[in-house]
Amino acid sequence: GQSLEQPSEVTAVEGAIVQINCTYQTSGFYGLSWYQQHDGGAPTFLSYNALDGLEETGRFSSFLSRSDSYGYLLLQELQMKDSASYFCAVRDRGGSARQLTFGSGTQLTVLP
Amino acid sequence: DTAVSQTPKYLVTQMGNDKSIKCEQNLGHDTMYWYKQDSKKFLKIMFSYNNKELIINETVPNRFSPKSPDKAHLNLHINSLELGDSAVYFCASSQFDQSSYEQYFGPGTRLTVT
Numbered sequence: 001g002q003s004l005e006q007p008s009e010v011t012a013v014e015g016a017i018v019q020i021n022c023t024y025q026t027s028g029f030y031g032l033s034w035y036q037q038h039d040g041g042a043p044t045f046l047s048y049n050a051l052d053g054l055e056e057t058g059r060f061s062s063f064l065s066r067s068d069s070y071g072y073l074l075l076q077e078l079q080m081k082d083s084a085s086y087f088c089a090v091r092d093r094g095g096s097a098r099q100l101t102f103g104s105g106t107q108l109t110v111l112p
Numbered sequence: 113d114t115a116v117s118q119t120p121k122y123l124v125t126q127m128g129n130d131k132s133i134k135c136e137q138n139l140g141h142d143t144m145y146w147y148k149q150d151s152k153k154f155l156k157i158m159f160s161y162n163n164k165e166l167i168i169n170e171t172v173p174n175r176f177s178p179k180s181p182d183k184a185h186l187n188l189h190i191n192s193l194e195l196g197d198s199a200v201y202f203c204a205s206s207q208f209d210q211s212s213y214e215q216y217f218g219p220g221t222r223l224t225v226t
Contacts, residue, residue: 031213042202042217043155050213085153091213099168100215102155 002026004103006088011109012078020073020086020106028093032064032071033100038084046073046086075108083110115139116218118203124224125193133188133221135203143167144186145215146178147202155202161186162208190223198225 004024012018022032031050035043047055049064049071061074075082085107089100116137125131137144145168146158160168161180175191186203203218 033213033215037153042219043215044217045214048213087155099157099160100213101157105153105155 002090002092002101004088004090004101006086006103006106008104009107009109011111013111014078014080016078017074017076018078018108020075020088020108022071022073022088022103024069024071024088024090024103026069026090026092026101029066029069030091030093032062033089033091034060034062034073035087035089035102036084037087037105043087048091078110080110080112083108116203116205116216118201118218118221120221121219122222122224124226126226127193127195129193130189130191131193131223132190133201133203133223135186135188135218137184137203137205137216137218139205139207139216141205141207141216142183143206143208144180144183145204145206146186146188147204147217149200149202149220151199159186159188193223193225195225198223 006022033048034046037043047062054063059076064071085105087102087105089102118135143162145160149155158172159178163183164180177189180186200220200222202220204215206215
């Protein structure tokens with residue numbers, strides 16, 4: 001089976017940088033995704049890493065190390081609107097490689 | 113021009129009733145999903161259909177039955193509703209691609225069973 005671990009809560013101030021870590025155990029790993037979900041909203045896609053290294057998209061970056069079964073989401077220049085839950089999710093062989101297994105989510109609170 | 117839509121947004125019903133949730137996507141994707149998100153925000157896949165064919169069927173009570181009339185629609189019917197079915201149900205869609213993997217989620221249906 002699959003398992004993912006991420007911190008349940010992270011708090012930071014506006015303008016700061018925060019890193020949300022994710023470790024995973026899965027068979028037949030294809031890639032690691034990150035999703036953002038505001039309270040009452042739907043999960044929205046942030047990034048996907050299939051290969052080792054850093055992917056940057058504006059203020060958000062995502063990193064993957066396949067050998068360490070580890071990834072992180074880096075949020076820079078934090079804004080109040082970044083307060084949300086962040087989920088890592090692994091794509092693996094289940095369901096013809098279309099299946100995502102989600103972590104339990106990290107609640108990020110950005111303080112003024 | 114909504115990408116993934118679900119109806120209804122809210123559903124309040126009594127134990128023992130039967131209810132359906134509808135989902136439609138206009139993105140031309142080949143795969144659709146149903147997820148359940150509980151009160152602790154844990155997001156778990158229930159079903160997935162690829163081109164109207166069931167490809168993922170997680171351990172879900174057989175009171176839950178998905179139906180895909182075409183690849184743009186995936187409905188969820190729930191029989192004999194129980195208190196534990198109260199949750200937010202999300203529909204999602206994606207296009208199978210080796211190099212990327214983005215799922216688009218609908219707005220969710222908040223089901224409350226009393």
